[in-house]
Amino acid sequence: MTGSTPISSSHLVRLEGAGIQRNGRWLVRGVDLSVAPGEIVTLIGPNGSGKSTTAKMAIGVLSANEGTVKRKPGLKVGYVPQKLSVDWTMPLTVRRLLSLTQRLKASEIEAALDAVGIAHLAGAEVQHLSGGEFQRALLARAIARQPDILVLDEPVQGVDFSGEIALYELITSIRDKSQCGILLISHDLHVVMAATDTVICLNGHVCCRGTPAAVSRSPEYMRLFGGKAAGTLAVYSHDHDHTHLPDGRVLHADGSVTDHCHPDDGHHHAHDHDNDHGAHASHHGHRHEHEHAPSSLKTSPEGTHHHVR
Numbered sequence: 074m075t076g077s078t079p080i081s082s083s084h085l086v087r088l089e090g091a092g093i094q095r096n097g098r099w100l101v102r103g104v105d106l107s108v109a110p111g112e113i114v115t116l117i118g119p120n121g122s123g124k125s126t127t128a129k130m131a132i133g134v135l136s137a138n139e140g141t142v143k144r145k146p147g148l149k150v151g152y153v154p155q156k157l158s159v160d161w162t163m164p165l166t167v168r169r170l171l172s173l174t175q176r177l178k179a180s181e182i183e184a185a186l187d188a189v190g191i192a193h194l195a196g197a198e199v200q201h202l203s204g205g206e207f208q209r210a211l212l213a214r215a216i217a218r219q220p221d222i223l224v225l226d227e228p229v230q231g232v233d234f235s236g237e238i239a240l241y242e243l244i245t246s247i248r249d250k251s252q253c254g255i256l257l258i259s260h261d262l263h264v265v266m267a268a269t270d271t272v273i274c275l276n277g278h279v280c281c282r283g284t285p286a287a288v289s290r291s292p293e294y295m296r297l298f299g300g301k302a303a304g305t306l307a308v309y310s311h312d313h314d315h316t317h318l319p320d321g322r323v324l325h326a327d328g329s330v331t332d333h334c335h336p337d338d339g340h341h342h343a344h345d346h347d348n349d350h351g352a353h354a355s356h357h358g359h360r361h362e363h364e365h366a367p368s369s370l371k372t373s374p375e376g377t378h379h380h381v382r
């Protein structure tokens with residue numbers, strides 16, 4: 074069955090076996106995912122693995138070609154897209170950015186900007202904002218109508234490491250105060266917001282899922298970034314040992330090819346280091362240790378930054 078029907082459980086959104094096909098190719102398929110009020114779900118995966126497509130499917134921007142997508146009736150969505158189509162040659166104030174695609178009262182704009190700590194920038198031109206200020210403005214735009222669910226597609230892009238920590242703290246505090254659900258797409262394959270309840274790794278379909286491992290135990294991490302970073306970011310340690318073909322099928326280690334992963338397929342939480350992330354359709358056999366958290370943080374994530382401006 075395909076379609077979008079109301080949801081009966083306490084979930085805000087629930088995808089079951091959901092997939093999107095374009096031009097005879099599955100962009101992503103077999104996705105099972107749900108977000109409950111107050112829950113933070115983080116999607117990770119290589120470039121082109123279907124993270125944005127999955128998020129758009131969850132909020133109804135794209136309709137699933139297979140499986141089911143259910144949303145709570147009347148669900149209010151706040152969305153920070155990965156890219157924004159705005160004509161940046163035109164002057165645009167932060168205040169105006171918030172109300173470009175939604176009707177907002179002045180008091181709602183003020184409250185949203187205040188909540189993200191940039192009330193003083195209401196009249197500033199968007200072009201002049203720093204990377205962190207710009208992401209806060211996008212966040213303000215997304216929370217202005219007090220959504221039930223926030224969908225944040227790479228909300229820390231263009232932001233330096235300390236800014237990233239501050240933004241993740243802000244996102245966590247927004248969740249704490251409003252108890253909205255959050256579906257977050259991370260630009261980093263290994264390091265996710267520590268407040269994340271569930272990490273889902275995509276590579277054309279769901280490869281594995283789990284809770285992020287705490288990094289606070291890693292002495293190197295503490296030495297490099299201090300306790301604040303350790304409390305905000307966590308390494309997601311996982312390993313895949315099968316290969317995803319461009320058409321969405323899976324090549325297993327024994328040479329067999331199937332449409333989907335086997336239920337207990339190669340998601341070993343191994344602890345040796347064999348970092349081999351390719352583009353999609355490449356062998357997917359990465360293994361990470363907590364001790365490697367600092368280097369994965371220091372080096373820039375693998376080309377996943379898309380600057381919105």
Ligand SMILES: Nc1ncnc2c1ncn2[C@@H]1O[C@H](COP(=O)(O)OP(=O)(O)OP(=O)(O)O)[C@@H](O)[C@H]1O
Nearest residue numbers: 095100118119120121122123124125126127155377
């Ligand atoms: N409308 C479309 N028509 C055809 N192919 C598409 C369309 N939208 C996305 N794709 C393709 O679907 C795949 C998944 O794209 P998606 O943007 O969801 O990946 P992603 O994991 O978010 O990637 P990134 O980390 O690079 O942002 C990509 O190969 C992309 O080229």
